[in-house]
Amino acid sequence: MQRAAPQTFDRVLSSMCTEPHPAAREAAERFLATNPGDPATYAEVGELETRTVTMLGELAGLGSDRPNEAEVRATARDGPPHGYVTSGGTEANIQAVRSARNRGDAAEPNVVAPESVHFSFTKAAEVLGVELRTVPTDADHRADVDAVAAAVDEGTVLVVGVAGSTEYGRVDPIPELAEIAHETGAYCHVDAAWGGFLLPFTDHEWHFGHAPIDSMTIDPHKCGRAVIPAGGLLFRERAGMDALAVDTPYLESASQASLTGTRSGAGVAGAAAAMEALWPDGYRREYERADGLAGWFAGELRERGFDVADVELPIVVVDLSARAFDALRDRGWRLSRTESGLVRIVVMPHVTREMLREFLADLDGTR
Amino acid sequence: MQRAAPQTFDRVLSSMCTEPHPAAREAAERFLATNPGDPATYAEVGELETRTVTMLGELAGLGSDRPNEAEVRATARDGPPHGYVTSGGTEANIQAVRSARNRGDAAEPNVVAPESVHFSFTKAAEVLGVELRTVPTDADHRADVDAVAAAVDEGTVLVVGVAGSTEYGRVDPIPELAEIAHETGAYCHVDAAWGGFLLPFTDHEWHFGHAPIDSMTIDPHKCGRAVIPAGGLLFRERAGMDALAVDTPYLESASQASLTGTRSGAGVAGAAAAMEALWPDGYRREYERADGLAGWFAGELRERGFDVADVELPIVVVDLSARAFDALRDRGWRLSRTESGLVRIVVMPHVTREMLREFLADLDGTR
Numbered sequence: 014m015q016r017a018a019p020q021t022f023d024r025v026l027s028s029m030c031t032e033p034h035p036a037a038r039e040a041a042e043r044f045l046a047t048n049p050g051d052p053a054t055y056a057e058v059g060e061l062e063t064r065t066v067t068m069l070g071e072l073a074g075l076g077s078d079r080p081n082e083a084e085v086r087a088t089a090r091d092g093p094p095h096g097y098v099t100s101g102g103t104e105a106n107i108q109a110v111r112s113a114r115n116r117g118d119a120a121e122p123n124v125v126a127p128e129s130v131h132f133s134f135t136k137a138a139e140v141l142g143v144e145l146r147t148v149p150t151d152a153d154h155r156a157d158v159d160a161v162a163a164a165v166d167e168g169t170v171l172v173v174g175v176a177g178s179t180e181y182g183r184v185d186p187i188p189e190l191a192e193i194a195h196e197t198g199a200y201c202h203v204d205a206a207w208g209g210f211l212l213p214f215t216d217h218e219w220h221f222g223h224a225p226i227d228s229m230t231i232d233p234h235k236c237g238r239a240v241i242p243a244g245g246l247l248f249r250e251r252a253g254m255d256a257l258a259v260d261t262p263y264l265e266s267a268s269q270a271s272l273t274g275t276r277s278g279a280g281v282a283g284a285a286a287a288m289e290a291l292w293p294d295g296y297r298r299e300y301e302r303a304d305g306l307a308g309w310f311a312g313e314l315r316e317r318g319f320d321v322a323d324v325e326l327p328i329v330v331v332d333l334s335a336r337a338f339d340a341l342r343d344r345g346w347r348l349s350r351t352e353s354g355l356v357r358i359v360v361m362p363h364v365t366r367e368m369l370r371e372f373l374a375d376l377d378g379t380r
Numbered sequence: 381m382q383r384a385a386p387q388t389f390d391r392v393l394s395s396m397c398t399e400p401h402p403a404a405r406e407a408a409e410r411f412l413a414t415n416p417g418d419p420a421t422y423a424e425v426g427e428l429e430t431r432t433v434t435m436l437g438e439l440a441g442l443g444s445d446r447p448n449e450a451e452v453r454a455t456a457r458d459g460p461p462h463g464y465v466t467s468g469g470t471e472a473n474i475q476a477v478r479s480a481r482n483r484g485d486a487a488e489p490n491v492v493a494p495e496s497v498h499f500s501f502t503k504a505a506e507v508l509g510v511e512l513r514t515v516p517t518d519a520d521h522r523a524d525v526d527a528v529a530a531a532v533d534e535g536t537v538l539v540v541g542v543a544g545s546t547e548y549g550r551v552d553p554i555p556e557l558a559e560i561a562h563e564t565g566a567y568c569h570v571d572a573a574w575g576g577f578l579l580p581f582t583d584h585e586w587h588f589g590h591a592p593i594d595s596m597t598i599d600p601h602k603c604g605r606a607v608i609p610a611g612g613l614l615f616r617e618r619a620g621m622d623a624l625a626v627d628t629p630y631l632e633s634a635s636q637a638s639l640t641g642t643r644s645g646a647g648v649a650g651a652a653a654a655m656e657a658l659w660p661d662g663y664r665r666e667y668e669r670a671d672g673l674a675g676w677f678a679g680e681l682r683e684r685g686f687d688v689a690d691v692e693l694p695i696v697v698v699d700l701s702a703r704a705f706d707a708l709r710d711r712g713w714r715l716s717r718t719e720s721g722l723v724r725i726v727v728m729p730h731v732t733r734e735m736l737r738e739f740l741a742d743l744d745g746t747r
Contacts, residue, residue, distance in 0.1 A: 027421050030642060032413055042409050045607050045646070046389075046399055048605030050468075054394050054714045055400075092412050100467050100609070111507060112435060124511075133641055136626045140478060140639070142509040175448060180629075234642065242467070242609060242644045259503045262547075262719045272507070274470030274500055275601065277609045279412070347421045352629045 022363035026372070027349035028178070029207050031155035031361040033283060034238040034295075037156045040279075040286035041240040047278025049098065050271060058278040061285045063093050065233070068288045069245045070094030072213055073205070073229050074222025089254060095254045097271055098233070098253055099244035102206030103133035104272050104305065106231035108246055108257055109202040110137040110274075112228065116200065117170035125164045125186060126173035127156035131204060134173065141368040143170070156185035158193070165197040172201050174226075176219035177208015180351045182326035184208065184217045188224040197282070200227040200253075208243065209235035211326055214300040221249055228253055233284035236299075238362060240283030242276075299362055307360040310369050317377070327360035333376075338378040343346065345373060389730035393739070394716035396546070396574050398728040399520030400650060401605040407646075407653035408607040409698075414645025414716050418463065418637060425600045425645040428652045430460050432600070433440070435655045436612045437461030440572070441589025442448060455729040456680035462621045464638055465600070466611035471639050472597035475568040475613055475624055477504040477538055478639075479595065483567065483625040484537035484605035492531045494523035494552060499573060501536035501540065520628065520690070521545065523552035525560070532564040538696075539568050541593075543586035544575015547718045549693035551584045555591040567594040573611065577603035578693055580660065581667040588616055595620055600651035603666075605658060605729060607650030609643075617701055673676055674727040677736050684744070694727035700743075 022032055033041070042059055046162050054061030075094040099105040114122050123144040126134055130147065138145035148160035158176060165172060171214040172194035180354055187203055194201035205212065205219060209231030212219050221229065229247045233239035257270040290301070307327035314321045314331050322330040333341075333356045339347060351357050358364075389399055392736045400408070412427055419426030436465055437443050442461040464470040468594050482487050490511035493501055497514065505512035513536075515527035523541060532539065539561035542553040554570055559726065561568035572579065572586060576598030596614045600606035624637040658666070674694035681698050689697040700708075700723045708715060718724050725731075 025421060028415070028418060030413070030415050038409075038412055040410060041646075042405075045405055045408060046397070048395070048397050048608060051395060054392060054716075100644075101642040102639045103639075107639075132626060136636075136639075136641075139626060140507065152620055219529055241415055241642055241646070242640075244642075259499060259506060269503075270468075272474075272502075272503075272639070273467045273609075275468040275608055275611075277467075277647070279408075279608070279646065280644070349421075 025347040026358045027347045029235045029366045032363045033240045034287045035083035036290040037283035037287035041283035044278040044282035050276040065285045066092040066096045074220035095251045095269040096247035100242040105244045106133040108138040112256045113171035113200045114302035119168040123168045124171045129178040150196035154181040154183045158189045169199040191224040202259045203230045204230045206230045206232040207235045211300045214297045222279040239287040243280035243284040303360045310359045329358045337379045391712045392714040393725045394714040395604045399730045400607045401654045403657040404650035405652035408650035409643040411649035417643040429648045432652045434460040441587035462618045463614035467609040468611035472611045474501040474504040474614035476595045479623045480538035486535040490535045491538045496545040521550045522547040525556045536566040543572040548665045549695035558591040569595045571597045573597045573599040574602045578667045583665045587722045606654040610647035610651040657662040670727045696725045704746045
């Protein structure tokens with residue numbers, strides 16, 4: 014079994030992960046046997062994690078190059094941004110809810126989020142014993158600001174906005190959500206797990222430099238082309254991380270804020286290497302390629318008479334019959350469905366025009 | 381920074397992780413870009429995870445070769461054992477507490493454990509909103525059965541025993557703890573995160589075949605010589621896993637029991653490869669080597685007049701002065717302290733007699 018063929022991405026249209034950048038793979042292989050969860054013993058990878066979090070901060074508006082100078086003053090920090098490299102977006106989202114729960118003083122805490130949030134918030138609520146209140150999205154699948162405002166109350170510890178939603182790739186009105194959160198005494202978290210490496214090249218308002226948000230999930234192992242496992246969690250204030258810390262006897266370091274204990278040095282080293290190789294120009298080129306390709310693909314589907322949702326970030330949602338879906342699955346295409354049964358195609362770096370032409374030919378063959 | 385030198389284990393005496401087996405490293409490198417959290421998309425690594433859990437079950441007394449036939453009948457199962465490859469021991473311990481919390485019906489659930497439990501149970505209690513009741517250990521640092529029996533009540537959902545404790549490498553009286561747990565209507569979890577790959581070659585009673593325990597943590601990335609991240613969680617009954625499952629829209633698979641979402645295919649493939657290469661004879665040879673080496677090292681320390689705890693599994697706990705500790709740290713030795721300030725040396729596969737001779741020479745130089 015250890016000779017099993019590794020995954021190929023030839024026909025994967027369902028995943029938000031992709032082929033890592035060669036520099037990420039090389040760095041990950043060299044750091045396979047390191048544990049950033051014990052930074053005093055594994056000092057080299059500890060330094061790489063600090064560097065990774067600093068670069069994530071630059072993408073997310075916490076860096077020295079942030080566009081909004083008022084935000085710079087509003088975010089006085091010493092040292093790198095506050096955060097760490099998680100096992101993925103689920104850990105980062107659970108930890109953001111946990112930090113808000115621990116910092117809030119609600120007896121029965123609740124989290125308010127649009128129904129478009131990732132299912133990891135359902136997991137977070139169940140694990141952490143908080144109520145998740147999901148509210149409807151608008152006709153374009155974005156958070157409905159009025160519905161969010163109506164759902165918050167004195168028990169609300171966190172309001173969640175999505176910047177690049179899992180189903181439609183939509184960006185919620187983040188500044189408005191942050192305002193609602195702070196008016197009710199709650200924190201505001203942005204889930205940019207998938208969108209965070211695409212949005213810097215758009216004119217969306219989504220990050221710490223655009224709105225007074227408190228925390229963000231942004232995953233190098235999705236559009237950042239790092240190696241799994243490399244998610245990212247950022248906080249505006251150190252108190253966000255401090256609310257997660259537990260004492261760590263036996264380790265050389267004194268406390269640990271991560272949800273897991275031992276962590277992957279390969280993930281951290283791969284994230285640092287990918288971001289150094291690609292930020293910003295490599296990520297910009299990939300965003301422009303994927304954006305153009307998704308637009309072309311949506312047009313091809315519409316020409317064939319299929320109902321296709323407007324494309325914002327490079328995700329194409331199309332209404333295919335169950336018969337066509339099954340026939341394409343039988344031909345090896347890895348496809349996933351939205352909750353409403355539509356087919357979702359994620360245009361990741363491994364997805365090429367040639368692949369999509371093959372897909373269209375196979376689709377034509379099913380009719 | 382991506383050129384930073386990777387970790388070497390030359391002077392690491394503080395870690396419960398080690399240099400992976402070459403077969404594990406090779407398999408991990410081939411599966412770096414796979415996600416067992418999405419097994420329908422990444423089918424190959426999904427099969428490797430089933431295989432890994434099956435092998436873990438064999439080590440832990442859930443396999444066809446288990447010694448106690450009554451237990452075989454008591455554990456009727458179809459298919460592989462119930463469990464999955466976690467990010468590490470912390471996730472596995474959190475999930476065992478979560479499963480017991482969810483399966484129990486206590487309004488204010490508590491978990492009873494000896495004070496020797498790993499700090500991940502403190503984290504689990506804080507995350508999950510359960511009370512952790514730690515009770516004293518006996519003079520030999522094992523769980524005190526009477527103290528555990530006195531601490532349980534109708535709110536107790538889980539009793540924890542440790543099989544290879546983090547500080548002294550001790551094995552708690554597992555059959556007695558399981559009996560106390562079941563008499564009070566609680567589940568029994570064994571934390572064999574570190575000890576699980578050593579104990580099969582001892583006469584300890586620690587696993588599913590020795591006692592009616594309900595769940596176990598057993599980590600391939602510690603003494604199993606897999607690649608990080610590869611922890612292991614096993615349940616005797618399917619209901620243990622079912623209590624963790626949440627629905628998963630967008631993925632091709634229907635539900636997810638893991639605490640994290642995206643997971644490391646490298647960790648899963650490395651664990652399968654290491655166990656195929658080393659179970660059982662390779663692990664037996666390593667246990668015998670480490671056991672002999674730890675005994676020799678303890679003797680050398682005693683001859684020098686140091687106070688050394690009895691060695692059970694290959695961990696040597698010695699009383700060194702703060703001055704000696706600092707001098708050895710300055711010479712590059714990675715050491716960790718117990719909560720009571722003693723120095724703990726873990727004899728992992730990368731720790732050789734030559735290393736320990738160098739350490740003793742450096743120690744002699746500090747006097």
